[in-house]
Amino acid sequence: MKPLSYALRCLAVILCLGVAVPAATPAFAVQPDEMLADPALESRARELSRGLRCVVCQNESIDESNADLARELRLVVRERLVEGDTNEEVLDYLVQRYGQFVLMKPRTDGWNIILWLSGPALFLLALGIGVSYVRSRSKASTPTETTLSDEETARLNEILKES
Incomplete structure (x- = not known):
């Protein structure tokens, strides 16, 4: 009976790790049908999409967002790259359409x-x-130094003698 319980514990640990490890990695919303066949272009697209804000979610990049508009933006980025645009040209195109807000780090x-x-x-x-x-x-708080007149000095001496 001990070997069976040990095997069940090992299986439970493997299942927990199988669930926990993917959950700990950053979630990307990029679907397999969006990915480009050319790894260099796909790498550029991923780099660009990490720097673009989802205008629906507002605090997520389009790479992480599941919103429909984020998907469309990911597709636009990839289309522009396939057409031969540079990274700057792609960003300029998106800024022209959506404004500076689309950039995660504004210019x-x-x-x-x-x-x-x-x-x-x-x-x-x-x-x-x-x-x-x-x-x-x-x-303003420092007193100005003034000298006493003869009359004031005499009065002060009188007051001091009385006390």
Whole structure:
């Protein structure tokens, strides 16, 4: 009976591993019918699709998304590559159709440069305002040194003698 229970335990471990290992690997939504026969083109397509956002899911790349629009975008990427487009041309085509939002990492040119630079610029502006405020407060709180007039000195001496 021991050999049978040992064999059942081994079988259970193998089944658990068979389920757990594929679940631990990243899930890709690319279907076999979408894949290109040329491994170099398929590799380029996968690289491009990892950098493109699914406009339906918004936080997944089209490589990971199961949405119908993501599938269409994957097919468009592959069609453009088969036609001979470079990676940049494929990205430009998709940006022209869907806007910069389709890129997982937006470009830092054109109007986007304003968005990229506005954060550091506002931080430096706030820092400058804070420094000038602190400096103005420190100047206002330091008493100015003045000398007492003869009359004030006499009055002060009287007060000190009384106490």
